[in-house]
Amino acid sequence: MNYATHYDVGDRKRDDGINEDSVAVSVFEQGHREGFLGYERDSASADDGDDGDEGDESGDATDRTATGDGAGNRSAAVVTLADGAGGHDAGDAASYIATTAVCERLAGTAVSAARSDPAGFGVAVEDSLPPTPRAGDIESAVAEAIVAAHREVLEYAAESGQQAHATVVAGVVVGGRLHYGWVGDSRAYLVNAARDEILPLTTDHAVVQRLREADQIDDVEALVHPRSNEITRAVGGSGREDPETATVDVETATVPLYREDVVLVTSDGLVDAQTEAAKLYEWYVEAGRDDEMAAVIRDRAVTDEEIRDAVLSARSLDAAAEGLVDLANERGGKDNLSTVLLRDGTLPATPDDPPPRAAGAEPALEDRETVLGESG
Known part of the structure; x- marks a missing residue:
């Protein structure tokens, strides 16, 4: 399993701001019997003249294939990202506490889930x-x-x-699936090279998302809306709640993963980078939301399609992570930005007709829980 991270305070805050984002990644690698199967470039990329040294360090985002079926090695991982809510006293502390606490608790979950399935190694210890x-x-x-x-x-x-407030996205990658949850407007995506697509895995707990769902604004307005910094859910608070019993509503889901997938987790600094957003929003509304002004906004904002292209065109996960930060800063660098990218090249290839995996889709058949229905 390969992963890369990159984080930046953002161009606008570079002189006197602090980075309130935090990331934590824990990877469990296990090899047995046959030894590590590794990765190799396919024939098309082997002739491109690139010696691939850097890609060997971080894992290539687009052109690596497994040399076997993965039976000799497997991985599990925990990925956590938090964005401290700006404008509050201790957003940086909140994000640090959130990422470390979540990662600490889930690391054992990931390892336990991985070791509970020894069949791939041909080890008969299931009963114990x-x-x-x-x-x-x-x-x-x-x-x-x-x-x-x-x-x-x-x-x-x-x-x-x-x-102290923060948004959180956390996931456990094990057994060819991503099990994840989130609070706030930090995001998770799947970028798939085989299908040339990006799939949002989360929906923002934010004012702009509510306005979109209510059809009060369109997708272009959402890119530059003046209330883009307002979230409706976060971990933490003022401390007036009882820490022993307090809770927060966490949205969760599970999706299958394939060899050509890159899991991308990012704070909202990537998609909310435009420093002239309020002006662009005003121009768009005054222009009657016409197509010409919509094109201008899409060109200046960071869209999901640009994120997809940046990941798929990068020579490695490290390069993709760095490139996304550069992209956000080129568009204004309005806020702190953190990214985590992860890929497992030992997984099966993407099927011709994969199950729906975007946010809001029905879970894969094998992930549906058995429930007691009404008798009739």
């Missing part, structure tokens, strides 16, 4: 191991970890007398 957890079990563990982080941030806020 706990059963393989269901998707719903791991989603619940993600939600519980975020709630635990929420309580830790509240405890810090109460002890310090400061307000």
